[in-house]
Amino acid sequence: xxxxxxxxxxxxxxxxxxFAVTVTACTFVYYKTYKTxxxxxxDFAKELQKLSGQQRKLVLEKSxxxxxxxxxxxxxx
Amino acid sequence: xxxxxxxxxxxxxxxxxxxxxxxxxxxxLLVALSFxxxxxxxxxxxxxxxRIMYVHVPSAWIGLASFSVISFLSIINFIFKIKxxxxxxxxxxxxxxxxxxxxxxxGSLWGQPTWGTWWAWDARxxxxxxxxxxxxxxxxxxxxxxxxxxxNKVSSIIAIVGLINIPVIxxxxxxxxxxxxPASIKLTGSSTIHSSMLVPLLLMLLVLLxxxxxxxxxxxxxEIIRIKKKNIKRL
Numbered sequence: 001x002x003x004x005x006x007x008x009x010x011x012x013x014x015x016x017x018x019f020a021v022t023v024t025a026c027t028f029v030y031y032k033t034y035k036t037x038x039x040x041x042x043d044f045a046k047e048l049q050k051l052s053g054q055q056r057k058l059v060l061e062k063s064x065x066x067x068x069x070x071x072x073x074x075x076x077x
Numbered sequence: 078x079x080x081x082x083x084x085x086x087x088x089x090x091x092x093x094x095x096x097x098x099x100x101x102x103x104x105x106l107l108v109a110l111s112f113x114x115x116x117x118x119x120x121x122x123x124x125x126x127x128r129i130m131y132v133h134v135p136s137a138w139i140g141l142a143s144f145s146v147i148s149f150l151s152i153i154n155f156i157f158k159i160k161x162x163x164x165x166x167x168x169x170x171x172x173x174x175x176x177x178x179x180x181x182x183x184g185s186l187w188g189q190p191t192w193g194t195w196w197a198w199d200a201r202x203x204x205x206x207x208x209x210x211x212x213x214x215x216x217x218x219x220x221x222x223x224x225x226x227x228x229n230k231v232s233s234i235i236a237i238v239g240l241i242n243i244p245v246i247x248x249x250x251x252x253x254x255x256x257x258x259p260a261s262i263k264l265t266g267s268s269t270i271h272s273s274m275l276v277p278l279l280l281m282l283l284v285l286l287x288x289x290x291x292x293x294x295x296x297x298x299x300e301i302i303r304i305k306k307k308n309i310k311r312l
Contacts, residue, residue, distance in 0.1 A: 005115070008125035014190050018129045018183040019114070022136070026288055029175050033295045040302045047309050065088045065305050072092065 038076060045073040084161060084301040091294050091301075098291045102284075109284040112277035120274075127274070129187040135282040137180035137205070139289060141246060143173030144208060147215065148240035151233035163229045164304070166236065167219055168296035172289050174212040181205055192256050200249035201257045204242055211239035 008015045048056055048070060059066050113131035120127035147166045154162040184202065185195045196202070214235045222228035250257045261270045268275065 008128070009119065011124055011126040011128075011190055014126055014186045015114075015128045018132050018186045019110075021182055021186070022132045022179055025175060025179060029171070029292060030288075033292050033299070037295050037299045037302075040299050040306070044302050044306045044309075047306055051309070059309065063085070063305065065085055065301060066309075068088055068092065069302055069305070 041069050041073045041076070044069050084164070084304070088298070088301060091298050095291065095294050095298075098287055098294075102287055102291065105280070105284050105287060109277065109280035112280050117277045118273055123191060126187060126190045129183055130274075131277055131281045133180060133183040133187055134278060135285045136176045136183060138282065139285060140173055140177035140180050140205070140208060141243060143169050143176065143289075144211065144236070144239060145243055147173065148236045148243070151236040154229075154233060155237070163233075164297060164300040166215075166232070168293050168300055170212060170215050170219075171296065172292050174209065174216065176285070176289075177205060177209050177212060181209065188256070197256055199255040199257065200253040201246065201255050204246040204249050207242050208239070208246060211235060211242060215239070 006012055006016075044066075048059065048066065051059065060070070109131075113128060117128070117131075119125045147169055150162045150166050153159070154166075181202070184205075188197070189195050215232050218232040218235055219228050222231060245252075249255060250259050262268045262275070262278075270278070
């Protein structure tokens with residue numbers, strides 16, 4: 001039964017290759033997108049660190065995005 | 078209305094949506110793959126090779142739909158000049174390119190056992206290849222043009238010109254003699270596909286749409302952070 005499932009009546013190579021190509025490509029794009037997002041979060045946090053204490057406080061008070069990016073970055077380290 | 082897509086307002090929501098999709102994605106994936114590879118019956122003519130349809134057809138639909146959305150948003154952007162729409166189109170384009178390429182590759186893998194050839198210069202396949210070129214032009218316009226305003230303008234023009242290709246892809250099977258069969262699933266009128274095959278097809282479409290939403294949200298979030306980082310001192 002398992003042999004039949006893998007062989008797919010002679011079409012196994014084409015069927016499995018189609019699904020494998022799709023899964024591999026999707027996984028690769030997911031991984032690359034995730035890595036880029038984390039890199040940008042890290043760079044943003046670094047830029048924030050470069051600001052003076054008062055400037056940083058002001059940015060974090062004014063920008064919800066900055067607060068959330070910093071929180072997300074701190075969670076991931 | 079356009080305030081609803083203000084990045085600062087929806088940033089928190091993006092994070093929540095990413096977490097939600099991540100939590101349900103694998104359950105849907107398992108169910109859809111079980112239907113596509115095990116529970117659905119083989120076709121009476123094509124046998125088990127018909128299972129390639131469950132990745133090929135949704136990929137082609139997503140490739141086409143993504144470009145249509147990009148073109149539509151580019152037209153809106155030309156009229157109303159909403160900068161945020163550029164971030165959205167820029168985030169959709171790689172997803173569209175991925176699925177157009179997947180439609181071509183899986184189509185080739187389906188073509189060999191069904192038609193006896195990996196590739197044919199048939200109207201549908203050629204117009205899909207043209208769509209890939211439009212996606213590449215759109216993405217490279219953003220990558221290669223350093224001035225952001227100019228890059229946005231050029232990519233919008235590419236998207237609007239590329240819109241001509243969408244009805245060509247859709248109706249290529251009716252306008253020319255091609256290897257592809259006419260559409261089996263219609264939004265208007267009755268579909269000619271049996272429910273035992275329609276269910277796995279729609280489930281796979283749902284899973285791939287969830288994946289697209291996940292990638293789009295991550296890319297959109299990256300774009301927002303990039304813009305905020307550029308203007309960090311003006312925040």
